[in-house]
Amino acid sequence: MHLSTSNINRELDNTSGVSYQNQHRFVTSAVSNIPTVSPLITQSEPSIRQWNFSAFEWTVTRLHVLRNLVEYAPSTSGGSSSESVEEHEHEILRESPIIGDGKFKLEIARSTPDDFALSLHTKHPSSSTEESYTHTLSLFLTSLIVDIEYDVTIMVAIQTISDKGIEPGGAHLNWVWEHWQQNWKFCQGSEVWECSLPPLSTLLAHPRINETDSFILCVQIHSPVGPQFPQHPSAYYVPKDLLDGLEASLDNPHTGDRTFNNLSPTAAPTVPGGTILFPLARKRVIYAHSDILKRRSEYFHQMLNSSFSENSFNHWSGERKIHEIVIKEADFNTYCYANWVLFKDEDDPSEAVKHMGEGWSVKWLYDRPGREGREWEWDWKVFRRPDTDDAKDGSDSGSTSNSLGAVSSSAVSSPSLVSPPPPPSSSSTSISASSSTAKGTKGKTPTPILASTSMPSAVPRTNRRSSSSSTTTAGERSVSGGGNVPPRSPSTSARTGYVYPLSSRPIVKTLTSTQVSFHAQPHSQTLPLSPPGLIIPSGHVLQPPQSALAPTSIPDPHPHPMSEAPPASALSVWLIAHRIKPSTAFPFLLASSKWDELHDIIEDYVVNNWEDVCNSEEFIKCCEEMAVGEWKVVSSTQKALFLNVSGSKFESPARHAFRVKDGPNTSFSKKERTAQEIVCAFKEVGFVYLKEHGISSKIIKEAFEKNKLAWDGTFSPESLELIKQLDQTFSLADPRSNRGYVEPGRERVTQVSDPKQIAALRSKAPDSKESMEIGRDWDINYKNKWPSESDVPGFKDFMKDFFQTCHDLHTTVLSSVALGLGLEERFFDSYINEQYHNLRLLSYPSVKSSILKQEGQARAGAHSDYGTLTFVFQDSVGGLEVQNPHTKEFHPATPIDDTIVVNVGDLLARWSNDTLRSTLHRVVAPSTQAHNQEYTPKRQSIAFFCNPNGGANIACLPTCNPEKAKYPPITTEQYIVRRLTETYS
Ligand SMILES: O=C(O)CCC(=O)C(=O)O
Numbered sequence: 001m002h003l004s005t006s007n008i009n010r011e012l013d014n015t016s017g018v019s020y021q022n023q024h025r026f027v028t029s030a031v032s033n034i035p036t037v038s039p040l041i042t043q044s045e046p047s048i049r050q051w052n053f054s055a056f057e058w059t060v061t062r063l064h065v066l067r068n069l070v071e072y073a074p075s076t077s078g079g080s081s082s083e084s085v086e087e088h089e090h091e092i093l094r095e096s097p098i099i100g101d102g103k104f105k106l107e108i109a110r111s112t113p114d115d116f117a118l119s120l121h122t123k124h125p126s127s128s129t130e131e132s133y134t135h136t137l138s139l140f141l142t143s144l145i146v147d148i149e150y151d152v153t154i155m156v157a158i159q160t161i162s163d164k165g166i167e168p169g170g171a172h173l174n175w176v177w178e179h180w181q182q183n184w185k186f187c188q189g190s191e192v193w194e195c196s197l198p199p200l201s202t203l204l205a206h207p208r209i210n211e212t213d214s215f216i217l218c219v220q221i222h223s224p225v226g227p228q229f230p231q232h233p234s235a236y237y238v239p240k241d242l243l244d245g246l247e248a249s250l251d252n253p254h255t256g257d258r259t260f261n262n263l264s265p266t267a268a269p270t271v272p273g274g275t276i277l278f279p280l281a282r283k284r285v286i287y288a289h290s291d292i293l294k295r296r297s298e299y300f301h302q303m304l305n306s307s308f309s310e311n312s313f314n315h316w317s318g319e320r321k322i323h324e325i326v327i328k329e330a331d332f333n334t335y336c337y338a339n340w341v342l343f344k345d346e347d348d349p350s351e352a353v354k355h356m357g358e359g360w361s362v363k364w365l366y367d368r369p370g371r372e373g374r375e376w377e378w379d380w381k382v383f384r385r386p387d388t389d390d391a392k393d394g395s396d397s398g399s400t401s402n403s404l405g406a407v408s409s410s411a412v413s414s415p416s417l418v419s420p421p422p423p424p425s426s427s428s429t430s431i432s433a434s435s436s437t438a439k440g441t442k443g444k445t446p447t448p449i450l451a452s453t454s455m456p457s458a459v460p461r462t463n464r465r466s467s468s469s470s471t472t473t474a475g476e477r478s479v480s481g482g483g484n485v486p487p488r489s490p491s492t493s494a495r496t497g498y499v500y501p502l503s504s505r506p507i508v509k510t511l512t513s514t515q516v517s518f519h520a521q522p523h524s525q526t527l528p529l530s531p532p533g534l535i536i537p538s539g540h541v542l543q544p545p546q547s548a549l550a551p552t553s554i555p556d557p558h559p560h561p562m563s564e565a566p567p568a569s570a571l572s573v574w575l576i577a578h579r580i581k582p583s584t585a586f587p588f589l590l591a592s593s594k595w596d597e598l599h600d601i602i603e604d605y606v607v608n609n610w611e612d613v614c615n616s617e618e619f620i621k622c623c624e625e626m627a628v629g630e631w632k633v634v635s636s637t638q639k640a641l642f643l644n645v646s647g648s649k650f651e652s653p654a655r656h657a658f659r660v661k662d663g664p665n666t667s668f669s670k671k672e673r674t675a676q677e678i679v680c681a682f683k684e685v686g687f688v689y690l691k692e693h694g695i696s697s698k699i700i701k702e703a704f705e706k707n708k709l710a711w712d713g714t715f716s717p718e719s720l721e722l723i724k725q726l727d728q729t730f731s732l733a734d735p736r737s738n739r740g741y742v743e744p745g746r747e748r749v750t751q752v753s754d755p756k757q758i759a760a761l762r763s764k765a766p767d768s769k770e771s772m773e774i775g776r777d778w779d780i781n782y783k784n785k786w787p788s789e790s791d792v793p794g795f796k797d798f799m800k801d802f803f804q805t806c807h808d809l810h811t812t813v814l815s816s817v818a819l820g821l822g823l824e825e826r827f828f829d830s831y832i833n834e835q836y837h838n839l840r841l842l843s844y845p846s847v848k849s850s851i852l853k854q855e856g857q858a859r860a861g862a863h864s865d866y867g868t869l870t871f872v873f874q875d876s877v878g879g880l881e882v883q884n885p886h887t888k889e890f891h892p893a894t895p896i897d898d899t900i901v902v903n904v905g906d907l908l909a910r911w912s913n914d915t916l917r918s919t920l921h922r923v924v925a926p927s928t929q930a931h932n933q934e935y936t937p938k939r940q941s942i943a944f945f946c947n948p949n950g951g952a953n954i955a956c957l958p959t960c961n962p963e964k965a966k967y968p969p970i971t972t973e974q975y976i977v978r979r980l981t982e983t984y985s
């Protein structure tokens with residue numbers, strides 16, 4: 001054995017003292033080499049350093065077996081650094097413990113050793129060639145917290161097991177090898193640290209290791225603490241106090257240099273009983289900072305650097321200038337300035353969006369000629385529609401505040417809802433002084449918000465996302481990037497067909513601070529930026545409202561900074577939605593999942609612009625965030641999208657959870673569209689989630705309850721016997737029966753067709769599941785065997801009904817497929833009316849996770865199904881995975897409430913000349929399962945395998961290039977019997 005201390009290479013570093021630069025060494029000494037004190041330390045430097053320290057010991061046994069596996073197993077891919085061995089043959093290669101308070105994952109794998117390890121390499125006595133030694137083990141330490149940079153020193157050592165067994169504390173007396181890594185920084189892009197271990201043959205030359213056939217692997221992670229070793233925050237980590245500081249600058253009259261004069265909307269108030277009356281808004285001033293605005297928004301960047309900038313105006317020397325920006329629509333500042341979009345549960349989007357596109361405007365909160373007094377301009381108002389007479393001519397037709405609304409005066413005057421606020425108190429003058437002038441503001445106390453008590457209180461949910469943090473307090477991520485959405489040409493809504501006014505263009509005027517509150521501004525300074533020709537539904541060209549530019553006559557009575565912003569209404573989200581572009585569409589889609597109507601519109605946009613959306617950076621970011629569970633509220637569509645795009649290498653992913661039961665009034669175009677989408681998904685992925693499929697959740701729930709009865713001991717032994725008897729019949733005699741009970745280990749789904757290979761697979765890694773197979777109950781040749789009625793009342797009737805229900809759905813989905821393939825809608829009907837299907841109740845018993853992790857083991861091995869379509873109803877456990885045909889990677893088909901997973905089977909693929917894809921899938925331990933979870937929980941699923949009629953001739957479909965048919969015609973029965981025989985024989 002080569003033992004040495006001579007190759008310790010100490011490199012002196014002036015700042016941190018001794019460091020061992022990635023050197024391996026063998027030591028026999030008892031000296032600890034933790035470099036706590038530098039020999040170059042000076043008087044001025046602190047003499048004490050602190051380290052956090054976590055240590056981990058891993059006893060590796062069966063070393064000879066491991067050595068043989070690692071060093072003598074053949075190379076599989078000449079020279080790659082990490083090559084697979086039969087991992088299941090040694091536990092150390094399978095396990096990956098989490099250490100250091102969950103911060104690190106430790107793994108050991110076979111690798112090609114680096115030069116140093118090779119130089120330590122000694123020949124195995126029984127080996128004659130060098131090649132047999134070219135592999136060793138490497139240890140991999142992966143940081144699980146890469147969003148924080150983490151400086152560490154790592155030590156890996158190998159220790160013998162002493163006579164007394166494992167000594168407490170990892171005493172280094174018995175270390176036979178150690179390796180130090182100084183100053184390693186775990187961060188994004190550098191998450192894994194690797195270290196080659198000495199060749200196992202070399203270690204086995206150590207008498208004690210050889211004798212005990214084991215050693216202890218010691219891993220220590222040292223992280224410095226204290227000022228000498230700051231844990232540098234990464235770009236992704238912003239200290240909370242910094243964020244708080246930034247937040248405090250929002251609407252701060254002492255520092256802001258811009259005011260936004262905008263609408264502050266509220267949710268439409270409701271009367272008891274929930275009827276929504278009308279939406280309200282009031283004028284608000286919000287102080288902002290041009291520096292932030294410019295950086296947050298390309299639009300403001302251009303605007304504030306342009307000729308409208310402050311430099312073009314005179315101002316009182318020495319006085320801070322405050323420039324006013326009038327925003328015509330609600331909540332713009334909220335998202336633009338701070339990147340906050342707030343949602344609240346009770347928001348009713350359908351109400352909030354009712355008036356969208358109808359010109360809601362801040363102009364209605366401004367100058368109203370003839371109004372007595374001006375104080376009311378700060379009060380809550382009812383929005384009005386611009387197409388009322390009053391709106392058109394701009395005259396004032398009412399005498400109370402409700403004249404601004406389009407709602408009936410009786411509703412508006414409901415005193416409990418909109419009692420006119422008291423006029424501003426004299427203290428508002430002091431407010432205006434404090435909010436408008438930078439000088440002399442100290443000691444002024446803001447006045448409480450006027451009229452706030454008359455408002456229904458909207459309790460905000462606090463799921464606000466700060467501009468630099470990606471999570472929200474409620475765990476939901478709200479829309480990001482909104483502030484970077486520059487105004488753009490209005491787009492036509494596919495749904496409504498009209499053009500929305502460009503909502504984000506502010507009207508700008510610039511005034512001095514004193515002018516903000518007290519003095520009229522010359523209108524000549526106003527710069528309407530709305531582009532010409534914007535059409536509102538009534539057909540009016542939207543002009544910048546002159547009234548919106550009117551000066552403020554009564555000082556702003558609201559306190560600043562304003563209190564916590566109320567949740568954004570659905571209106572503001574709606575507004576955002578109409579500014580969507582490919583780069584922002586996906587987060588909007590995620591954020592809007594609670595509001596069906598809004599969500600549908602964004603979804604349309606995403607689907608129609610899919611290529612651009614999925615190539616955007618924000619989309620990739622969202623996928624990553626979804627993968628780590630940052631988006632808590634995720635709709636089925638998003639999950640489907642995620643399923644289909646995660647890995648993002650599907651050529652062009654399927655995009656929808658589809659509605660197939662659109663009802664009798666469904667227009668042809670909608671049906672067509674669904675058909676196109678389904679066929680598109682079947683071509684690309686072969687799998688879709690089906691929602692709104694028409695099978696009620698009650699029925700599905702009951703199916704699962706009944707399924708459970710078959711496996712939880714409810715069936716009497718007699719009933720089970722009946723079912724098993726049948727199984728024997730068909731197993732031995734006739735696979736066409738395909739009915740009965742299939743015990744664990746009986747089936748081995750696979751793509752392999754050689755019976756010998758299947759048998760070998762079955763004995764080595766059988767599917768760990770059991771199932772009960774049910775066919776059409778009226779078949780004259782093959783009989784379902786049911787449990788006795790007294791044993792499980794209603795079981796048989798329910799399953800028969802369920803069978804019929806699934807058959808009906810098959811007909812519906814195939815009619816959609818027919819349309820999508822350019823066939824007559826009812827093309828398949830006569831091929832599928834005999835219900836030659838198979839209903840499979842599946843149970844996957846709880847199993848030791850380590851078994852499922854073994855090579856080739858699965859709850860159901862990778863396979864494709866045989867028929868036309870399969871409907872898979874899953875419980876919530878998960879584990880179904882779908883293979884990306886291009887990358888061969890498997891992606892989880894995560895259970896989604898109220899959806900059915902539908903996949904194309906081989907016969908439909910064959911029928912369509914492989915236009916539709918029959919994709920490999922499998923059932924394994926759920927991807928969400930914790931690493932160290934000892935048992936994988938039991939799982940239930942129900943699969944309905946749809947087939948064409950037994951005698952149907954499956955020959956290339958007329959629209960699928962029959963002149964280039966890849967397969968000869970075959971009947972369903974011939975094909976399925978062949979496959980079943982392979983699977984069970
Ligand atoms: O249990 C599942 O989720 C799928 C089962 C399956 O693919 C099959 O039985 O063919």
Ligand SMILES: [Fe+2]
Pocket residue numbers: 863864865870921
């Ligand atoms: Fe399957």
